[in-house]
Amino acid sequence: MYRWYVVNTFSGHEAKVKQKLEHRLVSLGQRRAVRQIVVPTETVTEVKDNQQVTSEKRTMPGYVLVQMDLNDDSWQLVKGTPGVTGFVGAGDEPIPLTQEEIDRLLKRAQQPTKAQRRAQFSVGESVKVVAGPLSDFSGEIAEVSPDAGKLKVLVSIFGRETPVEVGFDQVKKI
Incomplete structure (x- = not known):
């Protein structure tokens, strides 16, 4: 058998x-x-x-x-x-x-x-937005959503930290 x-x-x-x-x-x-x-x-x-x-x-x-x-x-x-x-x-x-x-x-x-999505990002890391309307802005990762392939990044706009949701492919580590 x-x-x-x-x-x-x-x-x-x-x-x-x-x-x-x-x-x-x-x-x-x-x-x-x-x-x-x-x-x-x-x-x-x-x-x-x-x-x-x-x-x-x-x-x-x-x-x-x-x-x-x-x-x-x-x-x-x-x-x-x-x-x-x-x-x-x-x-x-x-x-x-x-x-x-x-x-x-x-x-x-x-x-x-x-397919599962994984990224080498973690909360607290500094990243630079490289695509989209906020390209060239830098910020700190506040939240990682691997299932959605998204990050919530705190970007400084006009002196205030603003949370922005971006895709894994729209940022790079600094």
Whole structure:
């Protein structure tokens, strides 16, 4: 019976472990023992240097999901793959994921259309507005709204601090 298991890897080596495991499956003739190998990732849109950059981020660093028919041969095949440190489980016994857990993990990994926005801004930082009607004004960040991709910046206009809402792409750090 094919079930999903979580395999520990060296952090940052998840893609290499997936590639090596797929290669070992073919070279050792065990392709039917493993149905699917997944490195859980999500698509994240970040603002860097006033540019939107979309990238893949690992949601579970150091782990790879493997759908396999667990027996002694398949266990040794996965465990003997370079970069694999073991299975997640109690002692030597790998514990399969429940259907709810795997649905949640794979649903998150398969939603590239709904990208999350992140920015390297924090409250109290000084920024300069580079676009819009208030370009060339400087101010201090009062509020960060990553979901909306907006900042509330306190800009000095006529000697008074005025809160202005701007997008991540309309400011740069000073």
